[in-house]
Amino acid sequence: MTAPSPRLLLASASPSRRRILRAAGIEPLVLASEVDEDALEAAHPHADVHELASLLAEAKARSVLAQLEAGAPAAIAGDAPLDPSVRTLVLVACDSVLELDGRPVGKPHTAHRTRELWDRMAGTSPVLWSAHWAGLLTRESAQAPWTLTDHRAAAGATTVRLASPEPEELEAYIRTEEPFEVAGALTIDGLGGAFVTGIDGDHHNVIGLSLPLLRRLLADMGVRWTDLWNAPGALG
Structure with a gap:
């Protein structure tokens, strides 16, 4: 009998990374x-x-590992449920931080902080760092615990060229609250995309997950990228 393909477990509820x-x-x-x-x-x-x-x-990855050790598999979500026969999971955790003037810019959380950041960022070209942590988890049976057998980590950097929104545009963007909970108070795949005039590097990295970087990390652990394909349409 052919062993079931490994599944990817994302340590994030981010809709962008899932997309x-x-x-x-x-x-x-x-x-x-x-x-x-x-x-x-x-x-x-x-x-x-x-x-x-x-x-x-890494902290996000360790948090999920702790949940798995505590019996959290029942809380694992996904449109394609985890088959009990699966013996290998690929755990992927990511985090993005914007670098502006050599300093980190995280999630602003508030309108005031968003306004302050955009006053500094408008018309500049900051760098968006997305760190990736990938781990290989295995188990001997459906009832056995998951064991971390290998892991890799790396970060990708992409330069983001920003426009200078008009005051009315910025205030309208702030009212949507979209920039409050994203790294650097900007998006490229949402309402803020019109304020990004260009990028230098992997565009997926700006959204929060670099496919080529993740593929390389998994290859280093002996996991073939195409073995993870399981979405409708991926297998013909």
Whole structure:
């Protein structure tokens, strides 16, 4: 009997990351991490942007690993449920942080903070860092616990060229509240996309998950990217 293909478990409830994976032929399982990002950032005041994004991505992965150890598989979500016969999971955790003037810019949370950030960012070309942590989990049976057998980590950087929104445009954008909970108070795949005039690098990295970078990390662990294809249409 052929062993079932591995499944990808995304340590994030991000709709954007799920859309990226689905468009790439992968219907992910989802188990959201439980990480206080602001507290972690405050605990590492001297971390550079690359280091901070990497710390956040690993913390999210460790949070999900802890949930799995505590019996959280029942909480795993996804449009394609986890087959009990699956013996391999690929855990993927990501975090994005914008670098502006050499300093990290996280999620603004409020209208006031969003306005302050855009006053600094408009017309500039900051760098968006997206850190990726990928782990290989295996189990001997449907009742056995998952065991982390290998992992890799890396971060991608993409330069984002920003427009200078008119004051009325910025206030309209702020009223949508979209920029409040995204890295650097900007998006490229939503309402903020019109304020991005161009990018240098992988556009998926700006959305929060770099497909070529993730493919390389998985290949280093012996996982073939196409073995993860399971979304409707991916297999013909």
